[in-house]
Amino acid sequence: MKRLSGWRLVGMYGLLAAIALVMLLPLMWLVSTAFKSPTENIFQIPPQFWPTEPTLNNFIEVWRTNPFGRYFFNSGLVAILTVILNLVFCSLAAYPLARLSFQGREVIFSLIVSTIMIPFQIVMIPLYILTVQLGLQNTYLGVIFPSISSAFGIFLLRQAFQGVPKELEEAARMDGCSELGIWWSVMLPSVRPALVTLAIFVFIGSWSDFLWPLIVLTDQTYFTLPLGVQRLAGSFSLDWRLIAAGSVISIAPVVAFFVAMQRYIVPTESGSGLKG
Numbered sequence: 001m002k003r004l005s006g007w008r009l010v011g012m013y014g015l016l017a018a019i020a021l022v023m024l025l026p027l028m029w030l031v032s033t034a035f036k037s038p039t040e041n042i043f044q045i046p047p048q049f050w051p052t053e054p055t056l057n058n059f060i061e062v063w064r065t066n067p068f069g070r071y072f073f074n075s076g077l078v079a080i081l082t083v084i085l086n087l088v089f090c091s092l093a094a095y096p097l098a099r100l101s102f103q104g105r106e107v108i109f110s111l112i113v114s115t116i117m118i119p120f121q122i123v124m125i126p127l128y129i130l131t132v133q134l135g136l137q138n139t140y141l142g143v144i145f146p147s148i149s150s151a152f153g154i155f156l157l158r159q160a161f162q163g164v165p166k167e168l169e170e171a172a173r174m175d176g177c178s179e180l181g182i183w184w185s186v187m188l189p190s191v192r193p194a195l196v197t198l199a200i201f202v203f204i205g206s207w208s209d210f211l212w213p214l215i216v217l218t219d220q221t222y223f224t225l226p227l228g229v230q231r232l233a234g235s236f237s238l239d240w241r242l243i244a245a246g247s248v249i250s251i252a253p254v255v256a257f258f259v260a261m262q263r264y265i266v267p268t269e270s271g272s273g274l275k276g
Contacts, residue, residue, distance in 0.1 A: 033244035058245035071228035082206040090153030098161035115151045138219040160194035196264040225250040
């Protein structure tokens with residue numbers, strides 16, 4: 001039986017490794033193409049994932065002929081502001097829904113969660129009209145406007161707040177702490193893993209968003225990286241090496257952000273001091 005269980009474990013890990021390899025193949029091809037010289041065939045079968053003549057000229061050419069520095073700044077500013085606003089507004093909405101008792105709380109929460117089922121394409125036109133009427137077209141705030149809060153973020157943080165021991169909240173209240181003080185000093189530090197998780201999701205979603213910036217922006221000064229990469233197709237007449245280089249530049253910050261933040265996703269110890 002132990003030998004059979006061992007073979008099952010090996011088979012399971014083998015299957016997972018095969019699935020991971022299939023999912024990584026497009027990314028491997030993209031990175032390989034970005035470093036290939038013009039003399040190499042990027043569409044050969046079977047594909048060659050290691051360039052025979054690696055070069056950085058594709059990255060240099062993309063950065064030299066396009067304002068990628070500006071695109072990079074725009075994407076970074078939009079993503080960081082979107083993360084900050086999401087963490088603030090989602091946590092402010094989730095705290096009373098999780099810890100305070102008032103009439104209609106569950107109804108309000110159910111209505112908020114139900115909006116997750118509404119596709120963005122349905123509210124896209126009303127959001128665009130509202131953005132134009134508010135004078136936010138071709139502005140950073142116009143890009144951020146639809147993403148300052150999310151039903152998913154409220155749901156995630158509400159569940160996290162419900163797991164915080166009531167004794168911590170009661171102790172803070174006995175010390176004269178206000179509700180905002182409890183939210184800031186007790187609740188937020190206790191749900192740091194959930195905050196980091198939400199920040200990762202929001203950052204990746206904001207950084208890679210293409211549809212909404214494409215709709216609300218017409219001034220190239222405010223273009224984000226996905227729009228800049230899209231312009232490469234016309235600028236270089238579908239030179240896939242340069243497009244791949246631009247895509248790698250766009251993807252690299254997301255990977256770096258995830259690697260830097262994932263170490264903070266650890267189980268909370270807020271209730272460890274209350275046991276026994």
